Amino acid sequence: xxxxxxxxxxxxxxxxxxxxxxxxxxxxxxxxxxxxxxxxxxxxxxxxxxxxxxxxxxxxxxxxxxxxxxxxxxxxxxxxxxxxxxxxxxxxxxxxxxxxxxxxxxxxxxxx
Amino acid sequence: xxxxxxxxxxxxxxxxxxxxxxxxxxxxxxxxxxxxxxxxxxxxxxxxxxxxxxxxxxxxxxxxxxxxxxxxxxxxxxxxxxxxxxxxxxxxxxxxxxxxxxxxxxxxxxxxxx
Numbered sequence: 001x002x003x004x005x006x007x008x009x010x011x012x013x014x015x016x017x018x019x020x021x022x023x024x025x026x027x028x029x030x031x032x033x034x035x036x037x038x039x040x041x042x043x044x045x046x047x048x049x050x051x052x053x054x055x056x057x058x059x060x061x062x063x064x065x066x067x068x069x070x071x072x073x074x075x076x077x078x079x080x081x082x083x084x085x086x087x088x089x090x091x092x093x094x095x096x097x098x099x100x101x102x103x104x105x106x107x108x109x110x111x112x
Numbered sequence: 113x114x115x116x117x118x119x120x121x122x123x124x125x126x127x128x129x130x131x132x133x134x135x136x137x138x139x140x141x142x143x144x145x146x147x148x149x150x151x152x153x154x155x156x157x158x159x160x161x162x163x164x165x166x167x168x169x170x171x172x173x174x175x176x177x178x179x180x181x182x183x184x185x186x187x188x189x190x191x192x193x194x195x196x197x198x199x200x201x202x203x204x205x206x207x208x209x210x211x212x213x214x215x216x217x218x219x220x221x222x223x224x225x226x
Binding site for chain 2 (some may be wrong): 003004032041042043044045046048051089093098099101102103104
């Protein structure tokens with residue numbers, strides 16, 4: 001079945017540092033890949049997505065590239081801010097069914 | 113109200129109580145979901161409704177009973193829960209059958225079972 005593995009964290013960075021959160025996946029066929037973010041006290045929000053190999057999703061300075069050869073979708077940001085402190089979830093979908101498969105989430109804390 | 117709302121935000125109940133969680137979406141979507149979020153575990157999909165019909169039930173214990181009276185409202189009825197059911201319960205909605213479509217989440221209900 002489908003599965004997602006992401007670095008467990010927690011990750012603690014200083015403001016303006018470079019961020020990478022690793023995500024690898026196992027899936028049949030050609031899944032779509034997502035990063036969701038959960039700010040304290042809130043539900044998950046879609047941060048970015050990519051629907052086919054070599055696509056790059058980007059939003060709010062975050063980027064992730066769908067790498068089929070390495071089955072990866074690593075999240076990066078060049079300069080993090082305190083407001084980026086949140087839990088980040090990597091997820092994949094398998095096509096026409098409803099199910100999203102999530103990783104366990106990575107807690108990011110950015111200090112001023 | 114906009115987006116997906118959930119009530120109550122916090123709930124404490126004993127193992128013999130009966131309670132219900134409510135979710136409402138104001139986005140015109142036709143699919144709604146219940147997820148369970150526990151510490152150190154991936155989000156678990158519990159139930160999926162499309163056009164008010166349940167299309168997926170991931171082997172959830174019968175002490176959880178969903179209800180979807182219309183496309184905007186979703187309930188999760190709880191009875192004789194166990195302490196291990198304590199978690200954050202998230203509701204989500206989306207448009208269409210395709211899981212590539214974005215799911216919009218509510219803020220969740222933090223449930224504690226004593």
